[in-house]
Amino acid sequence: MSNTRRLLNAAVLILLAFYGAAEAQQPQETVPASFNAAPERDSRFPLLLVDTSLIAGNNGVGLSVCEAVRHPDNPIIRLGTPGSPGSSRCDFDGSVYYIDGKFRMWYQAVPGGNAYAESSDGLHWVKPNLGLVSFGGNKNNNLVPMPGRAMVLHDPADPDPQRRFKKTVGKGNPKEGGRESLWTVAFSSDGLCWNTLQRPDPETWENAESQVLARVGGRWVIYTQGVTQHGRAVMAFHCDDIDRPPWQWTKEIVWTLSDKYPLYETHHGIKPWARPGLTIGIYGVFHNRHELCDTTCDLGLVLSHDGFRWWEPWPLATLLRRGPAGAWDSTFLVQGAPCFMNVRDKTYLYYSGENTGNVGDLMQIGLATLRRDGFGYLGIDIGWSYVQPPPRRASFVTAAIRIRDKAAQRVLLNVENLSAKESRFVQVELLDAQGEPLPGYALADADRVTRDGIAVPATWRGEASLKNLPTDLIRLRIHLQGGRDRPDSPRIYAVYFQEPPAIEQ
CATH class of the missing domain: 2.60.120.260 (Galactose-binding domain-like)
Known part of the structure; x- marks a missing residue:
């Protein structure tokens, strides 16, 4: 079976x-x-x-x-050659969209920074020479001058063409060793060159790792990983006005694991697919260990009608498990947003994985599939x-x-x-x-x-x-x-x- x-x-x-x-x-x-x-x-x-x-x-x-099935051609975005962007890590703490006849991906390349790739089929990707960011003494690379993490929101209905792409930008809290906190938002007309809305330091430092901006039920929502009495938990900050400082948005704890399953915590928040009538969420099922190299993570499935009250279709429902022992994604999986897309008779799920625990080295990007809408x-x-x-x-x-x-x-x-x-x-x-x-x-x-x-x-x-x-x-x-x-x-x-x-x- x-x-x-x-x-x-x-x-x-x-x-x-x-x-x-x-x-x-x-x-x-x-x-x-x-x-x-x-x-x-x-x-x-x-x-x-x-x-x-x-x-x-x-x-x-x-x-x-x-559960989703891994594509046999994985990983679809591999480590770069020595000395090039992404030679030690390609992290899908990012986004995938289909825009103007092309699949477009934003991801994190280490070393280098945020990067961009394109595809005609969603499986075979090229890294275009954008000429935007200097790396290794030249600009012949696919790096983008994007602040914060590589997750973006494409909002083609915005009447302002300079705001058709949006994202959150965190700031390190100096009182907690630079831990990522809510700070501001940035806008772009093309998803490549960005304008950050400048603000002073937050009035209140809100721990918010892996921030993703979404539009759910007419509200702006930032989903993050926060730290609560339940350990790592999914936080949602929401507001009707995207120009309001994010630390002033209403805060809610919307999903926890350790109170239900004592050996588990959530990881990197919920990444939503806000479809009409049902929002599908994917989150990290974090198996905490004493050492980072021993820590593992699968990807869990939750559902919501409003983006705030979530439930599991089955207890500890798992959408994608770690790969088999020795595989490139055998220990730790990370989800981006958006990471889902229906492509003809399949539902695509993009993710990144590694085989070194929660260390971050050697991470690459893969594709898993379901039958279309086959959750x-x-x-x-x-x-x-x-x-x-x-x-x-x-x-x-x-x-x-x-x-x-x-x-x-x-x-x-x-x-x-x-x-x-x-x-x-x-x-x-x-x-x-x-x-x-x-x-x-x-x-x-x-x-x-x-x-x-x-x-x-x-x-x-x-x-x-x-x-x-x-x-x-x-x-x-x-x-x-x-x-x-x-x-x-x-x-x-x-x-x-x-x-x-x-x-x-």
């Missing part, structure tokens, strides 16, 4: 729903007594089924949380399958979904492990908000979906259109049949209502 599923095959969705539903807002419609309370969803945004707060009713499905899937629960004779069936009902365009939208399924020959299939029934089947979209009308794919249309008597829906507020009841348990049953990862773009971030 692969790493992706090996620890989580006994999950029961009802237990998991507690994690997500506890964070949910109250629903906007009257909820039938047989359904769990769940917030109304919007058909403009995907339903990622790793978020079990989406599930209002469960009849025998369970969740498996998936977790629902399948027939193993316990349910014990008491049900073949053919085994299970189903679940979603939260109410507001359909924004009945004429243009469809129900598209991200599904796997289907087979017409082996009678493994999915059927989709459409219900009203109270759970009653809608005419023309009932189970008797639903065609069997027997084909794997990222966006396979559900159909009713051969038609995929939603134009005949009598209401724009619906629920999905998704039926799964076939297989003995989750590894052998149909798997459903996500539901879309329009074709997902080829590249999405």
